[in-house]
Amino acid sequence: MKQLLEYIIPNIVNHPEEVEISETDSNGLLNYTIKVNPEDMGRVIGKSGKVIKAIRQIARIMAIKKGIRINIDVLDEQAQPASQSSDEPVTPESEEVQTPAE
Incomplete structure (x- = not known):
């Protein structure tokens, strides 16, 4: 998983x-x-957290496939979380697929 982040970021x-x-x-x-x-x-x-959300989604898919739980945070220069994950750590049992509202 770390290798994925080390490639993307x-x-x-x-x-x-x-x-x-x-x-x-x-x-x-x-x-x-x-x-x-x-x-x-x-x-x-x-913009509106779209990039980090996409990175988290890719990592989440890999984590589910491997049967692990993950959390990804981005820190600003004061080492405070700049974008907290709005999702709970994902386990294969708790993953929910959301469909867009029409």
Whole structure:
């Protein structure tokens, strides 16, 4: 999973050399923390959070396939979460498919 993030994030930012991705395991929940140059925060988060949501969705699909739980956070320069995950950590049993409202 970390390899996926290490591939995606540096390829969308202007300062790839400043990308830091850390991984911690907390009772079976893999937490990934992404730190980028402050100028790149907008690129990683995207308009209305669309980019980070897409990254989380791809990672979530991989996590379900591997049977693991994950959480991904992006930190700003003060090391505070800049975009909290609105989703609970995903387990294969709790994944819900949402269809667009028409």
